[in-house]
Amino acid sequence: MDLPAELVRALDRGLAGASPKPLAGAVERLMAHYRGTVGMATDHPLLSRREDVVAYAAYRMPATYAAVRSALGAFAALAPTWAPGSHVDVGGGTGAAAWAVADAWPTVGRTTVLDWAGPALELGRELAAASPVLARTAEWRRQRIGAGLEVPGADLVTVSYVLGELTGEDRERVVAEVLARGRVVAVVEPGTPAGYRRVLRAREQAIEAGWSVVAPCPHGAACPVVPGEDWCHFAVRLPRSSVHRQVKGGSLGYEDEKFSYLVASRTPLPTARHRVLRHPAQRKGMVTLQLCADDLTVRRTVVTKKRDPDLYRAARDTSWGDAWPPEGDTVRPR
Numbered sequence: 001m002d003l004p005a006e007l008v009r010a011l012d013r014g015l016a017g018a019s020p021k022p023l024a025g026a027v028e029r030l031m032a033h034y035r036g037t038v039g040m041a042t043d044h045p046l047l048s049r050r051e052d053v054v055a056y057a058a059y060r061m062p063a064t065y066a067a068v069r070s071a072l073g074a075f076a077a078l079a080p081t082w083a084p085g086s087h088v089d090v091g092g093g094t095g096a097a098a099w100a101v102a103d104a105w106p107t108v109g110r111t112t113v114l115d116w117a118g119p120a121l122e123l124g125r126e127l128a129a130a131s132p133v134l135a136r137t138a139e140w141r142r143q144r145i146g147a148g149l150e151v152p153g154a155d156l157v158t159v160s161y162v163l164g165e166l167t168g169e170d171r172e173r174v175v176a177e178v179l180a181r182g183r184v185v186a187v188v189e190p191g192t193p194a195g196y197r198r199v200l201r202a203r204e205q206a207i208e209a210g211w212s213v214v215a216p217c218p219h220g221a222a223c224p225v226v227p228g229e230d231w232c233h234f235a236v237r238l239p240r241s242s243v244h245r246q247v248k249g250g251s252l253g254y255e256d257e258k259f260s261y262l263v264a265s266r267t268p269l270p271t272a273r274h275r276v277l278r279h280p281a282q283r284k285g286m287v288t289l290q291l292c293a294d295d296l297t298v299r300r301t302v303v304t305k306k307r308d309p310d311l312y313r314a315a316r317d318t319s320w321g322d323a324w325p326p327e328g329d330t331v332r333p334r
């Protein structure tokens with residue numbers, strides 16, 4: 001997935017003044033934090049200094065953008081006529097999800113980014129000046145997720161890579177609050193067993209609140225992917241800029257971001273019939289797909305050229321994370 005050109009240029013400009021050594025040190029600290037070698041929930045913002053925020057924007061923002069954009073793309077494919085008039089991004093930091101929403105729905109009328117880290121919001125605002133959509137729509141507001149959290153009502157609320165930084169109590173609280181205030185909610189977490197567990201709990205909360213699960217799941221019944229045995233996650237490949245390569249080390253021109261996600265809606269919307277849960281395995285004349293299926297199971301299906309040439313061609317073009325089958329792939333809400 002390509003990043004918006006305006007975001008790439010804005011990041012390059014935003015990082016241009018940073019001296020490499022302190023930036024590399026700040027990236028190292030953040031990496032240690034996100035790898036879980038230090039405690040995750042804190043009682044003060046981790047992104048409290050400009051150099052930490054710049055490091056975050058260089059090291060993580062392109063990947064979190066790509067994960068959110070990918071999740072929103074899966075949702076938009078199921079609801080092509082739906083578009084949000086307003087968007088709130090909770091724990092939005094430097095605005096990755098705001099950029100993703102602006103890219104998916106440039107007609108969005110108002111975007112409010114909430115975070116407790118002032119320097120993150122400041123850099124977010126500076127970067128967003130380069131986006132024709134966000135320059136017009138975005139408001140950047142200090143807000144702590146905790147007791148007394150108030151999320152403005154919005155058509156779409158995103159909570160991206162935030163739940164892992166919160167205490168269990170605040171996690172429950174923020175999900176309950178966005179379900180009370182939003183019409184569609186997207187939760188995105190790292191594609192790890194722990195990230196998946198947090199998404200699964202948000203999914204339970206949404207279902208308990210009477211919401212409909214739209215993506216990635218084909219249904220709102222119990223998730224057939226059992227924590228401890230496996231975890232539901234997807235991946236998106238994104239290009240690394242040269243600054244990105246400098247701060248992260250390594251020479252690859254791309255990286256793969258793994259993520260887990262949930263999109264749920266207050267009112268029912270179509271879902272995928274099945275969802276592809278792994279890279280399809282291709283052999284001559286045959287594609288094997290691992291599916292989360294509408295019969296509430298995870299199962300394999302083998303598509304052969306001999307038996308069904310059209311479906312086989314479609315299977316060859318199908319990727320991990322796609323809806324299956326690709327055409328007429330939605331199930332109307334019952």
Ligand SMILES: C[S@@+](CC[C@H](N)C(=O)[O-])C[C@H]1O[C@@H](n2cnc3c(N)ncnc32)[C@H](O)[C@@H]1O
Pocket residue numbers: 045046047060061064065090091092093094095096097114115116117120143144145146159160161162165166
């Ligand atoms: C990993 S960053 C994700 C930022 C952004 N959502 C993204 O996807 O790139 C986590 C964000 O959550 C914010 N955050 C963590 N705990 C918070 C709290 N208790 N109240 C408000 N914001 C919080 C942090 O300041 C940070 O910006």
